[in-house]
Amino acid sequence: xxxxxxxxxxxxxxxxxxxxxxxxxxxxxxxxxxxxxxxxxxxxxxxxxxxxxxxxxxxxxxxxxxxxxxxxxxxxxxxxxxxxxxxxxxxxxxxxxxxxxxxxxxxxxxxxxxxxxxxxxxxxxxxxxxxxxxxxxxxxxxxxxxxxxxxxxxxxxxxxxxxxxxxxxxxxxxxxxxxxxxxxxxxxxxxxxxxxxxxxxxxxxxxxxxxxxxxxxxxxxxxxxxxxxxxxxxxxxxxxxxxxxxxxxxxxxxxxxxxxxxxxxxxxxxxxxxxxxxxxxxxxxxxxxxxxxxxxxxxxxxxxxxxxxxxxxxxxxxx
Numbered sequence: 001x002x003x004x005x006x007x008x009x010x011x012x013x014x015x016x017x018x019x020x021x022x023x024x025x026x027x028x029x030x031x032x033x034x035x036x037x038x039x040x041x042x043x044x045x046x047x048x049x050x051x052x053x054x055x056x057x058x059x060x061x062x063x064x065x066x067x068x069x070x071x072x073x074x075x076x077x078x079x080x081x082x083x084x085x086x087x088x089x090x091x092x093x094x095x096x097x098x099x100x101x102x103x104x105x106x107x108x109x110x111x112x113x114x115x116x117x118x119x120x121x122x123x124x125x126x127x128x129x130x131x132x133x134x135x136x137x138x139x140x141x142x143x144x145x146x147x148x149x150x151x152x153x154x155x156x157x158x159x160x161x162x163x164x165x166x167x168x169x170x171x172x173x174x175x176x177x178x179x180x181x182x183x184x185x186x187x188x189x190x191x192x193x194x195x196x197x198x199x200x201x202x203x204x205x206x207x208x209x210x211x212x213x214x215x216x217x218x219x220x221x222x223x224x225x226x227x228x229x230x231x232x233x234x235x236x237x238x239x240x241x242x243x244x245x246x247x248x249x250x251x252x253x254x255x256x257x258x259x260x261x262x263x264x265x266x267x268x269x270x271x272x273x274x275x276x277x278x279x280x281x282x283x284x285x286x287x288x289x290x291x292x293x294x295x296x297x298x299x300x301x302x303x304x305x306x307x308x309x310x311x312x313x314x315x316x317x318x319x
Contacts, residue, residue, distance in 0.1 A: 034284035058088025065289035078107035087118025
């Protein structure tokens with residue numbers, strides 16, 4: 001496996017040739033990984049580490065991408081989902097898990113080469129196994145609304161209620177703080193927290209921790225406890241999530257697997273760095289779904305061959 005910089009240095013200088021070369025590396029690396037595992041393989045990559053642009057998170061549009069890339073897969077082979085995402089909407093996450101499980105059952109493994117945070121961690125918890133490396137991290141599943149941590153909002157309300165009850169003169173201090181929230185915001189925060197915990201608990205109890213409800217509840221508590229994790233973007237290493245109770249395999253235990261996974265990761269990170277792509281999904285069969293950030297935002301579903309990753313026109317699947 002070449003290092004990221006070595007892979008980049010091997011690319012042509014001319015932009016169009018460079019994009020085509022990256023395309024080819026992405027596909028070949030996915031095929032090599034699928035050939036090793038004997039499983040269907042999908043890469044799901046977001047540009048959020050490079051660019052904070054609309055659409056980089058998990059959202060309802062993703063289901064269209066998954067529908068495109070799983071088309072005609074042999075479902076008996078199961079699925080390896082390579083995830084690199086900051087997370088996103090709970091409802092969209094629920095739909096993705098429901099859809100993938102309807103096709104592959106619980107025969108899904110989640111591969112995390114670097115980061116699968118928040119709702120990405122929720123998806124990982126729906127797999128039968130998570131494959132990570134020493135550099136890989138998951139994150140807390142405590143939800144956010146309008147950029148505010150739901151646990152933090154609920155804790156703030158509880159603190160205000162307690163302090164005002166003990167010392168009514170504190171009302172003047174707390175009132176402007178509490179007034180910044182809408183009248184139903186506290187309830188929405190609590191419901192979001194309850195839903196994320198309910199979903200992950202159900203996925204664990206029907207998947208990787210089937211038959212062990214006590215352990216599933218403990219995992220959910222550890223991943224959702226804002227008091228323990230302290231911050232929503234806390235990075236939880238493979239060792240830590242193993243301690244929590246998730247089923248994690250280390251890619252370092254199989255050097256060939258590690259090489260193939262990290263080659264996929266480097267290839268797709270190069271694709272994001274050398275284009276204005278917001279999000280990309282691709283299968284080992286060469287089916288691709290790209291959300292392009294060039295204004296106006298474009299969606300590029302592709303068939304069995306590739307085109308350059310530079311700003312491109314919309315191409316119908318199989319064109």
